[in-house]
Amino acid sequence: MDATTAPRGRMVKRQAILAAAFGEFAARGYAQTGVDEVAAAAGVAKATVYNHFGDKETLLREAIAASAEAATAKNLAAIERLVDTGGDLRPILEDVGLRLIQCYCDDDSWALRRLLYAELAHLPDLLEIVQVQAAERVQRVLADRLARLALAGHLRLTDPDAAVEHLSALLTGPLEARARWGTRRLPAKEMRQIAAAAIDVFLHAYGT
Amino acid sequence: MDATTAPRGRMVKRQAILAAAFGEFAARGYAQTGVDEVAAAAGVAKATVYNHFGDKETLLREAIAASAEAATAKNLAAIERLVDTGGDLRPILEDVGLRLIQCYCDDDSWALRRLLYAELAHLPDLLEIVQVQAAERVQRVLADRLARLALAGHLRLTDPDAAVEHLSALLTGPLEARARWGTRRLPAKEMRQIAAAAIDVFLHAYGT
DNA sequence: TCAAAACTAGACTGACAAGTATAAAAATAT
DNA sequence: ATATTTTTATACTTGTCAGTCTAGTTTTGA
Numbered sequence: 453m454d455a456t457t458a459p460r461g462r463m464v465k466r467q468a469i470l471a472a473a474f475g476e477f478a479a480r481g482y483a484q485t486g487v488d489e490v491a492a493a494a495g496v497a498k499a500t501v502y503n504h505f506g507d508k509e510t511l512l513r514e515a516i517a518a519s520a521e522a523a524t525a526k527n528l529a530a531i532e533r534l535v536d537t538g539g540d541l542r543p544i545l546e547d548v549g550l551r552l553i554q555c556y557c558d559d560d561s562w563a564l565r566r567l568l569y570a571e572l573a574h575l576p577d578l579l580e581i582v583q584v585q586a587a588e589r590v591q592r593v594l595a596d597r598l599a600r601l602a603l604a605g606h607l608r609l610t611d612p613d614a615a616v617e618h619l620s621a622l623l624t625g626p627l628e629a630r631a632r633w634g635t636r637r638l639p640a641k642e643m644r645q646i647a648a649a650a651i652d653v654f655l656h657a658y659g660t
Numbered sequence: 661m662d663a664t665t666a667p668r669g670r671m672v673k674r675q676a677i678l679a680a681a682f683g684e685f686a687a688r689g690y691a692q693t694g695v696d697e698v699a700a701a702a703g704v705a706k707a708t709v710y711n712h713f714g715d716k717e718t719l720l721r722e723a724i725a726a727s728a729e730a731a732t733a734k735n736l737a738a739i740e741r742l743v744d745t746g747g748d749l750r751p752i753l754e755d756v757g758l759r760l761i762q763c764y765c766d767d768d769s770w771a772l773r774r775l776l777y778a779e780l781a782h783l784p785d786l787l788e789i790v791q792v793q794a795a796e797r798v799q800r801v802l803a804d805r806l807a808r809l810a811l812a813g814h815l816r817l818t819d820p821d822a823a824v825e826h827l828s829a830l831l832t833g834p835l836e837a838r839a840r841w842g843t844r845r846l847p848a849k850e851m852r853q854i855a856a857a858a859i860d861v862f863l864h865a866y867g868t
Numbered sequence: 869t870c871a872a873a874a875c876t877a878g879a880c881t882g883a884c885a886a887g888t889a890t891a892a893a894a895a896t897a898t
Numbered sequence: 899a900t901a902t903t904t905t906t907a908t909a910c911t912t913g914t915c916a917g918t919c920t921a922g923t924t925t926t927g928a
């Protein structure tokens with residue numbers, strides 16, 4: 453039943469169910485959402501949901517895993533642009549910073565964090581999926597890039613992991629309150645300001 | 661029925677119910693916790709819970725509000741220690757930073773954030789209570805202190821609010837991942853290191 | 869001391885939702 | 899073409915839980 457052996461039509465429905473489940477769970481909460489509603493949103497019969505996922509909890513797990521995977525891909529794409537062009541590093545960092553902020557402020561991204569926080573107490577293994585598969589991976593790739601920039605003499609740092617911690621804290625920390633925990637959309641201008649301010653502090657500490 | 665007019669014994673039970681409700685909701689989630697369980701944990705009959713709070717949702721609101729109030733008080737007490745002693749500012753900032761980190765890592769504090777995130781989608785007005793009554797208040801008081809230190813020439817900053825954003829981001833940002841969203845206890849030594857690193861970056865950007 | 873208010877234990881109702889069952893229809897594979 | 903798998907609609911079972919009710923007990927205030 454995996455992605456390679458299953459019939460193609462089956463995977464289409466599976467994806468539709470996952471997307472619908474994530475959307476409904478995010479909107480009304482896991483406990484408040486019935487499997488019937490997920491099925492309706494996916495345009496599918498309830499029995500089909502059970503045929504694919506067995507029970508509601510598995511559905512939640514898979515939906516979260518899929519969403520985390522998607523979010524990770526977007527983050528990695530943003531980090532991809534952090535390359536040494538020879539010119540001034542600041543505008544490049546600001547650009548990447550803004551893109552990471554945009555990832556963080558995506559509706560799905562807020563929804564993912566909400567679901568994760570909400571169900572963490574009663575499904576602790578979700579942490580494994582999201583922390584290890586997503587967060588740490590992004591952190592590692594970003595640390596690699598920073599290390600390379602330091603080696604080329606464009607940054608002054610000894611511990612790339614510490615620098616990543618500070619960089620992402622500076623970028624995402626201000627977002628929680630300003631975006632009112634995902635209930636308010638930030639204007640693009642505000643995002644740029646936050647990115648610029650974050651990079652400014654970062655470069656004071658780690659710039660050459 | 662407020663704190664001043666209600667019989668004294670009544671308030672004792674009320675507090676017991678609030679504390680038990682917060683603990684149970686935090687441990688197993690709001691939807692997964694029955695009112696019976698809260699009553700049992702509080703050592704009280706179920707009818708008494710309804711007598712005090714009317715329904716489960718009100719109980720949640722009041723429990724969160726009470727917890728937010730307590731958390732705010734602890735934060736403000738930590739900030740209280742940020743005063744100009746004439747000597748070096750760094751150790752004072754590190755001390756206050758460590759205390760703020762300890763507030764943030766408190767079990768109740770993690771539980772509060774989890775509950776807030778979890779129920780935000782379906783009770784949006786919780787934001788009002790926590791954001792306005794707690795978070796913004798702490799931020800304002802801290803900004804006042806930083807402004808005063810800047811005026812005395814110990815910090816170099818134009819926008820105290822921006823500096824507070826960065827300071828608290830640097831202090832609390834690294835905690836999410838390290839404490840695994842509240843599921844892991846941080847050793848005291850690690851907290852001190854995080855505080856020292858955060859203050860170091862902060863002073864590079866805002867120190868004189 | 870005595871009346872009013874608050875509390876208790878327990879049973880009860882009613883709604884809601886997870887998961888199953890069934891039989892027919894659609895898609896798919898060989 | 900036909901056998902197999904998947905999907906659908908619908909009805910059903912079952913357990914859970916918010917909130918109510920009752921009747922008796924404790925606490926409190928004056």
